Amino acid sequence: xxxxxxxxxxxxxxxxxxxxxxxxxxxxxxxxxxxxxxxxxxxxxxxxxxxxxxxxxxxxxxxxxxxxxxxxxxxxxxxxxxxxxxxxxxxxxxxxxxxxxxxxxxxxxxxxxxxxxxxxxxxxxxxxxxxxxxxxxxxxxxxxxxxxxxxxxxxxxxxxxxxxxxxxxxxxxxxxxxxxxxxxxxxxxxxxxxxxxxxxxxxxxxxxxxxxxxxxxxxxxxxxxxxxxxxxxxxxxxxxxxxxxxxxxxxxxxxxxxxxxxxxxxxxxxxxxxxxxxxxxxxxxxxxxxxxxxxxxxxxxxxxxxxxxxxxxxxxxxxxxxxxxxxxxxxxxxxxxxxxxxxxxxxxxxxxxxxxxxxxxxxxxxxxxxxxxxxxxxxxxxxxxxxxxxx
Numbered sequence: 003x004x005x006x007x008x009x010x011x012x013x014x015x016x017x018x019x020x021x022x023x024x025x026x027x028x029x030x031x032x033x034x035x036x037x038x039x040x041x042x043x044x045x046x047x048x049x050x051x052x053x054x055x056x057x058x059x060x061x062x063x064x065x066x067x068x069x070x071x072x073x074x075x076x077x078x079x080x081x082x083x084x085x086x087x088x089x090x091x092x093x094x095x096x097x098x099x100x101x102x103x104x105x106x107x108x109x110x111x112x113x114x115x116x117x118x119x120x121x122x123x124x125x126x127x128x129x130x131x132x133x134x135x136x137x138x139x140x141x142x143x144x145x146x147x148x149x150x151x152x153x154x155x156x157x158x159x160x161x162x163x164x165x166x167x168x169x170x171x172x173x174x175x176x177x178x179x180x181x182x183x184x185x186x187x188x189x190x191x192x193x194x195x196x197x198x199x200x201x202x203x204x205x206x207x208x209x210x211x212x213x214x215x216x217x218x219x220x221x222x223x224x225x226x227x228x229x230x231x232x233x234x235x236x237x238x239x240x241x242x243x244x245x246x247x248x249x250x251x252x253x254x255x256x257x258x259x260x261x262x263x264x265x266x267x268x269x270x271x272x273x274x275x276x277x278x279x280x281x282x283x284x285x286x287x288x289x290x291x292x293x294x295x296x297x298x299x300x301x302x303x304x305x306x307x308x309x310x311x312x313x314x315x316x317x318x319x320x321x322x323x324x325x326x327x328x329x330x331x332x333x334x335x336x337x338x339x340x341x342x343x344x345x346x347x348x349x350x351x352x353x354x355x356x357x358x359x360x361x362x363x364x365x366x367x368x369x370x371x372x373x374x375x376x377x378x379x380x381x382x383x384x385x386x387x388x389x390x391x392x393x
Contacts, residue, residue: 040103049096056092086110108157115161206314210279265299266291289328309336
């Protein structure tokens, strides 16, 4: 019995119209039951046995489907309609009291309207309405004509509603898939931006340390200074590897144990690393770091790191000032003296990433020359949730 149920369920699921078996199987069962009852009514009334042909003809599409025969997408509705129309016409040749034969047309129209266009289903409904109309004209209709036509219209409306619901469901599923793909793209872009920030900053500072070590050995023959520079380069390299592993680890399905995200309290250490690399930087943080949320603190840290990395890349050795004012929001300024040409691209990946970070949190960022200096300004409105509460 279970094998039979699995087989029937599988055949219903193989339909090319996208309906689940829970929708398809009840319709098939209803068609078989109505046809069987219509035939039984005639046999009980003692009418001609050849009316069995009408009942069998009405369920031929169901038998054909369960037999495993392939059915083209457009062939099944046409086959169901033709068989139902012919079968019902044959059954109505010998009408009986409380005749259920017209209900075959109702089930047929429900299936046709559910899987075909409105034009095709309405044409089929018009042809189906001719069957009880003709039977009533010949005196072979057990019910009133108006009642039969209403049931035919009800069958079409039921199928049309099911088809509309399926189309809305498919549209929602496509929309959800697009949203999922968009979210995945946004996450990939975010991770790419994180990796860019880590690599740009860490490698720039590491290269400065390595340059200092080389000059200490090549020009000054100062081994101790070279060792200090190499030690700092090694520390920054290990830190960069750890940051990259943590960032790329976000792609894994399972959460990993990572250190807390950096914030305002880590800006001093960031500036110290740059100073050790030979870039004169003055840092001034005014206000309470707890007055901003953790998200804003992370954004301020990332923007500061990217701005200092740009200084190291485009204007190494230039005097730089980092000023952060907290309270009633946050205002960050990173300014350095221009040495020679302007940075290669004001709209490069680094500046675009900083601007996007600020805008995602409702802030704004400007970067450009100002009075002989290159200035990066980021402003954030007051946060609703302070950093302590966010933790």
